[in-house]
Amino acid sequence: MYLFKRKDELERHLTTARNEGKHIGFVPTMGALHRGHISLINAAKENSDLVVCSIFVNPTQFNDPKDFEKYPVTIDQDVQMLTEAGCDVLFLPSVQEMYPDGLTAKMHYDFGTLETILEGAARPGHFQGVGQVVHQLLNLVQPDKLFMGQKDLQQCLVINRLLKIIHSQVELVICPTIRENDGLAMSSRNLRLNPAERVNALHLYQGLSYIKHHFKKDSLKDLKEKAVKDLKDSGFEVDYVELISILEDGSVIFPENAGTTPLYAVVAAREISSGVRLIDNMQL
Numbered sequence: 001m002y003l004f005k006r007k008d009e010l011e012r013h014l015t016t017a018r019n020e021g022k023h024i025g026f027v028p029t030m031g032a033l034h035r036g037h038i039s040l041i042n043a044a045k046e047n048s049d050l051v052v053c054s055i056f057v058n059p060t061q062f063n064d065p066k067d068f069e070k071y072p073v074t075i076d077q078d079v080q081m082l083t084e085a086g087c088d089v090l091f092l093p094s095v096q097e098m099y100p101d102g103l104t105a106k107m108h109y110d111f112g113t114l115e116t117i118l119e120g121a122a123r124p125g126h127f128q129g130v131g132q133v134v135h136q137l138l139n140l141v142q143p144d145k146l147f148m149g150q151k152d153l154q155q156c157l158v159i160n161r162l163l164k165i166i167h168s169q170v171e172l173v174i175c176p177t178i179r180e181n182d183g184l185a186m187s188s189r190n191l192r193l194n195p196a197e198r199v200n201a202l203h204l205y206q207g208l209s210y211i212k213h214h215f216k217k218d219s220l221k222d223l224k225e226k227a228v229k230d231l232k233d234s235g236f237e238v239d240y241v242e243l244i245s246i247l248e249d250g251s252v253i254f255p256e257n258a259g260t261t262p263l264y265a266v267v268a269a270r271e272i273s274s275g276v277r278l279i280d281n282m283q284l
C-alpha cells in the first residue's frame with residue numbers, strides 16, 4: 001500500500017493511475033478503523049480498480065472540542081488493517097496540509113433543512129465542516145465512486161446534496177451498517193467506552209429494534225417516548241429518537257405529520273458516564 005501525507009504526492013500518483021484507465025474508489029475516514037470501515041474498503045475493491053482511503057480527523061466538523069481532543073487515534077493498527085484488506089493508497093494528511101490558510105470556511109454550502117434537523121440541530125456547523133473537507137478530498141482524489149456507511153445516514157444525504165451543489169459526477173455508494181455480535185453499531189467512538197459502558201451502549205440498538213418490531217401496531221409518539229424513557233433511565237442524555245422518511249430529492253420528513261409510512265428509526269444519545277455520544281439508525 002502506498003502512503004502519502006502530501007497532496008501533491010497523492011495527486012501525482014492518482015493522475016498516473018487515471019491515465020492508465022483505472023477507476024478509482026474512495027473511502028474517506030477519520031481513522032481508528034474497525035470492520036465497518038473495512039466493509040467499505042471491500043465494497044470499493046469490488047467496484048473499482050484502485051482503492052484510496054483517507055484518514056483525517058477533521059477539526060472543522062467537531063462542534064464539541066472535547067469530542068475532538070478525545071477522538072481515538074490508532075494509526076499503526078489502521079495501516080495494518082488497510083494493508084491486509086488490500087487498500088492501494090492511504091492518504092494521511094496533517095491539519096496544516098489540509099488547511100494551510102487556517103480553519104475558517106471559505107464557502108458556505110446550502111444543505112437546506114438537513115442542517116437544521118437531527119444531527120444538523122444537535123451539532124451546529126458539523127455538516128459545513130464535513131462539506132468543507134469532503135469537497136477538498138474529492139477535488140484531490142477525483143474518484144469515480146465514493147463509499148460511505150449507512151450508520152451516518154444524514155451524512156450520506158448531505159454528501160448526496162454536496163455532489164449536486166458542486167456538479168460532481170461521482171457516484172455515492174451507501175454501504176450497510178456493520179454491527180458487533182450483540183447488535184451495537186461499530187463506531188470508532190466505541191473505543192472510548194469501558195466494559196460496563198460498552199454493555200450500556202446496546203440500549204441504542206435495543207430501542208431501534210423495539211421500534212422496528214412495533215411500529216405497525218403502536219403509535220409513533222408512544223414508541224418514541226418509550227425509547228427516550230428507556231435511554232434516559234439507562235444513563236443517557238438523548239438528543240433525539242425519531243422516525244423519518246426520505247423523499248426522492250433527499251429531504252427528510254417526519255411521517256406522523258405527513259401521513260407517510262416511516263422508513264427509518266434514528267437515534268443519537270450521549271452515554272453520561274463516558275461522555276461518548278453515539279448515533280445509530282435502522283430501516284423499518
Ligand SMILES: Nc1ncnc2c1ncn2[C@@H]1O[C@H](COP(=O)(O)OP(=O)(O)OP(=O)(O)O)[C@@H](O)[C@H]1O
Nearest residue numbers: 029030031036148149151152177178186187188189
Ligand atoms: N458500523 C459501520 N458500518 C459501516 N460503515 C461505517 C460504520 N461505522 C462507520 N462507517 C462509515 O465509515 C466512514 C468513516 O466514518 P468514521 O471514520 O467517522 O467512523 P465512525 O466509526 O463512524 O466514527 P464515529 O462513529 O466515532 O464518528 C463513514 O462513511 C461512516 O459512515
Ligand SMILES: CC(C)(CO)[C@@H](O)C(=O)[O-]
Nearest residue numbers: 028029030058130133152
Ligand atoms: C466523511 C468524513 C471522513 C469527513 O471527515 C467523516 O465525517 C466520517 O468519517 O464520516
Ligand code: BAL
Nearest residue numbers: 030061062126152155
Ligand atoms: N462519523 C461521522 C463523523 C463525526 O461524527 O464527526
